[in-house]
Amino acid sequence: MNQIIHRTELAFLDFIPVNVRTTQHEERIMRLAENRTLLKNLIRPLLPHYDYVIIDTPPVLRGLTTVAMTAADxxxxxxxxxHFSLEAIEKLxxxxxxxxxxxxxxxxxxxxxQTMYEPKTKVTEITDRELQTRFRRYVLRTNIPKNTHLTEASFxxxxxxxxxxxxxxxxxxxELAKELIERHTPQQASPLQSNDSVRSESA
Known part of the structure; x- marks a missing residue:
């Protein structure tokens, strides 16, 4: 894994890219993903060197996403x-x-x-209300606004x-990073901030 870690201009940020160039590459990755614990075993030696490891997954509930979920805390x-985003949460x-x-x-x-957040629109108002009604315990206080600079940075x-x-x-x-770090800082923790297991939500 150390051979494929890319350093950045930020001393505290490294990343490992995923570059699927051909159908053959994609098929090979899907075959590797049949081993659910593969990623978990690969990143375990890296954990002592990082405070957080973030795994970005494709928007599909199979293959690499399952492998990532198996490795994640x-x-x-x-x-x-x-509407479709709300239905997707239920499925997820x-x-x-x-x-x-x-x-x-x-x-x-x-x-x-919530990302690409556009306040003062009817769809956002309805989504906010539904999230608070159905998933309030999980909704973060931070929203990521729709912003051209984010699109340009990605480009x-x-x-x-x-x-x-x-x-x-x-x-x-x-602000999101601050919110998440606070959740995992012992002196900041409270019963209202503690994470609930997936099992307890589904029960």
């Missing part, structure tokens, strides 16, 4: 305002419950994060904090 669920939580039972008894839901392959440190999108992500 918690799951952060990003959604965009809309059922799938998380299956992973919890079959492969990872430590799996918890970190929270639900140029740069962390948003290096592309434009003062943009609304960057500041929102910094």
């Amino acid at each position: 918690t799951i952060l669920i990003p959604i965009k305002s809309g 939580i059922r799938y998380l419950d299956w992973v919890y039972e079959a492969a990872n008894r430590n799996l918890k839901i970190e929270g639900i994060l 140029y392959g740069k962390p948003s904090v290096l592309f434009n440190a003062t943009s609304k999108g960057t500041l929102a992500y910094l």
Whole structure:
């Protein structure tokens, strides 16, 4: 794993890219993903060297996503305002419950994060209301706004904090990082902030 770790301009940020260039590459990765514990075993030696390891997964409930869930301690669920996003959360939580039972008894839901957030729109208003009604215990206080600087940073392959440190999108992500770190800082913890297991949500 050390051979494929990329360093960045930020001393505290490294990453491992996934570059699927051909159908053959994709098929090979899918075959490897049949071993649910593969990623968990690969990243275990790296854990002492990092405070957090973030695994970005494709938006499909199989293959690499299952492998990532098996390796993870918690799951952060990003959604965009809309009816289909709300339905997708229901489906995802059922799938998380299956992973919890079959492969990872430590799996918890970190929270639900609204991205590309557009306040003062009817769809956002309805989504906010439904999230509070159905998933209140998981909704994070931070939202990531729809922001052109985030799109541009992604296009140029740069962390948003290096592309434009003062943009609304960057500041929102910094606030998200603060919120998540507070949840995992012992002196900040409280019963209301503690993560609930997937099993307890589904019960």
